[in-house]
Amino acid sequence: MGYVVSVIVPVYNTAPYLKRCIESITAQTYKNFELILVDDGSTDESGIICDRYAKADNRIRVIHQENAGVCAARNKGIEGLTGDFFLFLDSDDSLEPEALEVCIDRIILDASDVVVFGWREIRNGEEINSGVYDNGVLRNNCRAVHDILKDRHIYGGGYPNKMWRTASFQNRVGGIPQYNETLFYVEDMEWVIRMFLNADRISVIDQIFYNYYLRDNSVSYSQDLNEKRLIGYHDTMAQIVYDLREYPELCTWFDGIRYTELVNSVIDAKLKGQKAVYRTLIKKLQNKEKVILLHRKVKMKIKLRLIFIETLHFLGKI
Secondary structure: OOOOEEEEEEEOOOHHHHHHHHHHHHOOOOOOEEEEEEEEOOOOOHHHHHHHHHHHOOOEEEEEEOOOOHHHHHHHHHHHOOOOEEEEOOOOOEEOOOHHHHHHHHHHHOOOOEEEEEEEEEEOOEEEEEEOOOOEEEOOHHHHHHHHHHOOOHHHOOOOOEEEEHHHHHOOOOOOOOOOOOOOOOHHHHHHHHHHHOOOOEEEEEEEEEEEEEOHHHHOOOHHHHHHHHHHHHHHHHHHHHHOOOOHHHHHHHHHHHHHHHHHHHHHHHHHOOHHHHHHHHHHHHHOHHHHHHOOOOOHHHHHHHHHHHHHHHOOOO
């Protein structure tokens, strides 16, 4: 039978796109897979569609759960996987037919812990953006993490354009890292950072296999949701700093970036009249004021902005 690859798909109210997603797996040139569909309490026909495909193909397994969010759904898939390798696929996206075959061959050839492949963004049938990387093996996981944090599109950032060797992570203390269910924005990048830090060899393929579909209703957010995401972003950045604590140079460098973004976000929130964002972020800023002022990676102009903001806030001017 050879190696088994587990494909984990969190599903929530994506009935119109599920056929494309599921059949991009059943059409793979590599046939020895298990497809784990985690129905996260869908209220449309998504759960029914999942069950229909599972009934017709014994390689497909469906897990139904009450709605708990995408992180919980991915964690449920991690808990249930049995494959030698695994990857994630969003339920409104798809993979190219040769994705599994090429990735398995490469990860075995390189004796790697993970293989990264190219991705494309598609809107209304047209490719609007893509990421493809030079073939090779990365032996410095800290360098790879640095590159992702510097440019969140490098190696796809948190995109699921990666196949992981199960044993490389399952055999470590605690097993395969779980998604942090307390985070709700760019939480996938935080998980990828932790996985990369636990990887010794990272393979890179210069072919595009992941199709990331952008929908109008998936990119048009209400003002309230946009504000919550901004707060969530800073929560995730703080978590990433914590994740990097055993890598002092990397941690200090990114901490400086995080504090710079926090200061600028407080100013931006005030200028835009985002009261909830301002109240939340100014508290974070006040808690870290001394640390920021003494931080060697925070530029003087940012420290002066911080003093200016804090002074005006203290005087009740903002």
